[in-house]
Amino acid sequence: xxxDKNTQDNLYFDSYSDxxxxxxxxxxxxxxxxxxxxxxxxxxAIEGKVVLDVGAGTGVLSIFCVQAGARKVYAVxxxxxxxxxVRIVKLNKMEDRVDVIKGRLETIDLPExxxxxxxxxxxxxxxxxxxxNSVIFARDKWLKPGGLILPCKAELYVAPINDLVVEDxxxxxxxxxxQYDVDMSCMSDFAKKCIMNKDITVNLVTVEDxxxxxxxxxxxxxxxxxxxxxxxxxxxFHCECFGSSSVNALxxxxxxxxxxxxxxxxxxxxxxxxxxxxxxxxxxxxEPVDVMQDTKVEGEINLFPSEESARHICxxxxxxxxxxxxxxxxxxxxxxxxxxxx
Amino acid sequence: xxxDKNTQDNLYFDSYSDxxxxxxxxxxxxxxxxxxxxxxxxxxAIEGKVVLDVGAGTGVLSIFCVQAGARKVYAVxxxxxxxxxVRIVKLNKMEDRVDVIKGRLETIDLPExxxxxxxxxxxxxxxxxxxxNSVIFARDKWLKPGGLILPCKAELYVAPINDLVVEDxxxxxxxxxxQYDVDMSCMSDFAKKCIMNKDITVNLVTVEDxxxxxxxxxxxxxxxxxxxxxxxxxxxFHCECFGSSSVNALxxxxxxxxxxxxxxxxxxxxxxxxxxxxxxxxxxxxEPVDVMQDTKVEGEINLFPSEESARHICxxxxxxxxxxxxxxxxxxxxxxxxxxxx
Numbered sequence: 183x184x185x186d187k188n189t190q191d192n193l194y195f196d197s198y199s200d201x202x203x204x205x206x207x208x209x210x211x212x213x214x215x216x217x218x219x220x221x222x223x224x225x226x227a228i229e230g231k232v233v234l235d236v237g238a239g240t241g242v243l244s245i246f247c248v249q250a251g252a253r254k255v256y257a258v259x260x261x262x263x264x265x266x267x268v269r270i271v272k273l274n275k276m277e278d279r280v281d282v283i284k285g286r287l288e289t290i291d292l293p294e295x296x297x298x299x300x301x302x303x304x305x306x307x308x309x310x311x312x313x314x315n316s317v318i319f320a321r322d323k324w325l326k327p328g329g330l331i332l333p334c335k336a337e338l339y340v341a342p343i344n345d346l347v348v349e350d351x352x353x354x355x356x357x358x359x360x361q362y363d364v365d366m367s368c369m370s371d372f373a374k375k376c377i378m379n380k381d382i383t384v385n386l387v388t389v390e391d392x393x394x395x396x397x398x399x400x401x402x403x404x405x406x407x408x409x410x411x412x413x414x415x416x417x418x419f420h421c422e423c424f425g426s427s428s429v430n431a432l433x434x435x436x437x438x439x440x441x442x443x444x445x446x447x448x449x450x451x452x453x454x455x456x457x458x459x460x461x462x463x464x465x466x467x468x469e470p471v472d473v474m475q476d477t478k479v480e481g482e483i484n485l486f487p488s489e490e491s492a493r494h495i496c497x498x499x500x501x502x503x504x505x506x507x508x509x510x511x512x513x514x515x516x517x518x519x520x521x522x523x524x
Numbered sequence: 525x526x527x528d529k530n531t532q533d534n535l536y537f538d539s540y541s542d543x544x545x546x547x548x549x550x551x552x553x554x555x556x557x558x559x560x561x562x563x564x565x566x567x568x569a570i571e572g573k574v575v576l577d578v579g580a581g582t583g584v585l586s587i588f589c590v591q592a593g594a595r596k597v598y599a600v601x602x603x604x605x606x607x608x609x610v611r612i613v614k615l616n617k618m619e620d621r622v623d624v625i626k627g628r629l630e631t632i633d634l635p636e637x638x639x640x641x642x643x644x645x646x647x648x649x650x651x652x653x654x655x656x657n658s659v660i661f662a663r664d665k666w667l668k669p670g671g672l673i674l675p676c677k678a679e680l681y682v683a684p685i686n687d688l689v690v691e692d693x694x695x696x697x698x699x700x701x702x703q704y705d706v707d708m709s710c711m712s713d714f715a716k717k718c719i720m721n722k723d724i725t726v727n728l729v730t731v732e733d734x735x736x737x738x739x740x741x742x743x744x745x746x747x748x749x750x751x752x753x754x755x756x757x758x759x760x761f762h763c764e765c766f767g768s769s770s771v772n773a774l775x776x777x778x779x780x781x782x783x784x785x786x787x788x789x790x791x792x793x794x795x796x797x798x799x800x801x802x803x804x805x806x807x808x809x810x811e812p813v814d815v816m817q818d819t820k821v822e823g824e825i826n827l828f829p830s831e832e833s834a835r836h837i838c839x840x841x842x843x844x845x846x847x848x849x850x851x852x853x854x855x856x857x858x859x860x861x862x863x864x865x866x
Contacts, residue, residue: 200718201711201714201715201718201719202718202719204711205693205696205697205715208696208700208704208708209696211703214703214704215704218704240708240711242704242706242708245706246704246706249705266710266711266714269710269711270706270707270708270710270711273707273708273709273710274706274707351547354547354550354551355547358550361553361556362550362556362557362560362584362588363591364584364587364588364612364616365612365615365616366550366582366584366612366615367615368608368611368612368615369543369546369582369608369611369612372543372608373543373547375543376542376543376544377543377544
């Protein structure tokens with residue numbers, strides 16, 4: 183079922199008109215505090231300047247920008263949460279500084295060019311929902327030469343993992359005999375087929391499950407990246423396992439970096455860092471593969487928009503584990519998966 | 525969007541072809557152990573007899589029936605999990621006793637009438653997915669006069685609750701000011717509209733949240749209930765609150781009872797009992813209402829199949845709290861809600 187672009191977009195913007203997703207984002211203190219710090223630390227560049235907030239949601243980032251001294255913030259939001267942003271801006275007595283513009287970035291008009299673009303555009307596996315396209319469009323159309331983009335860089339990482347929850351779930355069927363005196367051990371194969379499928383699974387990965395140092399496989403410079411380049415974000419990865427274990431998945435996550443006069447501020451969704459609502463993107467192999475210390479897990483990862491819906495991300499992985507032959511698998515986010523179900 | 529009956533049925537049976545739902549049901553020890561006990565305790569009635577298992581799934585109840593001495597079990601299952609049931613029956617060396625029949629109860633043929641019908645047909649709020657219709661069809665077509673039905677009775681209960689999670693969620697927006705120095709308290713209204721909506725919410729209700737003794741509002745005798753009666757299962761309820769609190773929802777749950785020579789065996793999904801995968805069905809009022817000790821919460825509840833999809837349950841509630849005026853609200857299970865998402 184291929185939805186036309188307008189239907190896709192409406193479904194996408196509808197999903198942001200519910201309160202749950204905004205509650206989750208505001209309650210994500212790693213996310214919101216990092217943006218707050220990044221904006222306040224860039225107050226020299228923001229003071230007296232004009233800011234464009236792409237996908238403003240409840241308007242919280244726009245308000246941070248006013249607090250950092252912005253002369254004017256254009257808060258562009260296509261979903262009906264824009265109505266709440268208007269109320270929040272009013273409640274904080276910033277109506278003269280923040281203009282909430284309800285509409286799509288691609289079609290709205292601004293009275294002037296802007297000095298700064300701020301946006302929280304990241305989706306699952308960084309690119310799900312592909313809101314980055316709107317940021318690039320905004321940059322090319324509305325950002326003054328030499329203007330600031332917050333954040334200014336995104337990086338993608340991968341590491342092999344042993345997902346213990348899945349290991350337990352596959353093993354569950356062998357425990358039924360003891361529990362109810364019925365042997366269901368033959369269900370493990372079926373369970374493996376169902377669970378280790380082609381879905382991009384959004385899950386919290388625990389540090390203990392990660393089997394190697396992460397490998398960075400792609401980097402996007404927000405000042406230069408093009409819409410064309412987003413059609414395929416790819417790169418190679420090289421990992422070496424810490425010790426004996428079984429790899430049943432690859433785990434993908436991202437960081438974004440904010441410019442700073444001091445050391446750069448990084449918002450990380452790494453399993454080694456405090457959890458965020460993005461969690462991690464888990465890609466299950468078809469079969470668990472045993473590894474030892476220094477076993478190499480290598481290959482190439484390619485993120486690209488689904489043919490059915492440009493807002494849905496697909497991930498193709500070519501990988502080799504130790505001396506096993508090369509494998510390939512293409513994953514996608516299941517239909518109907520939105521941030522509220524995370 | 526009104527789906528034709530075939531599409532609805534296919535979606536319904538598809539949802540049972542994934543392993544997760546079966547894992548959840550088998551891992552629900554309250555459910556599976558109660559069925560096991562009920563079947564083994566009825567072994568006098570089952571020994572040497574013919575059993576029909578309606579919606580057999582992985583076939584676990586059919587195997588319990590063989591363990592109770594059944595001469596023959598017809599395990600009817602429409603979804604492709606039937607293929608797994610065949611493998612499990614074989615693994616347990618019961619191929620001569622259990623016939624797995626892949627098909628819909630309404631269209632399959634059996635070589636003989638049966639002495640016993642066993643079925644785990646209960647959905648959320650008892651009647652979601654309306655598999656009970658198939659059990660009634662099976663009873664009328666295949667059960668010998670005086671035959672046994674396991675379970676033989678279902679009861680529906682309701683109690684007013686104060687859902688603390690929702691109270692916290694509504695209050696969350698007033699805490700944002702302290703956290704990020706942005707006043708978002710005006711979001712509470714919007715949050716209330718989004719959260720206290722018309723969805724039947726499947727949630728674990730904790731004992732502390734329940735504000736009165738439960739009131740039984742409906743009872744179904746599986747030996748006599750008709751398809752016509754299932755078009756509207758209704759009854760009155762009367763509750764008196766324990767003490768001062770705020771009612772923000774009604775909580776609906778069910779029990780089913782198995783026949784027994786000793787005291788009847790009850791599978792309960794009450795919030796006062798150990799949790800099951802059915803949890804409870806929570807119906808949010810539009811507004812919280814303050815109550816005191818002995819405040820009456822009364823009214824009528826009507827469960828009926830949705831017009832869009834007969835497998836989807838709707839619940840209409842007329843209720844009066846204390847001296848407030850009578851209110852009405854109609855709830856339904858959100859689209860795409862299946863047991864695996866619980």
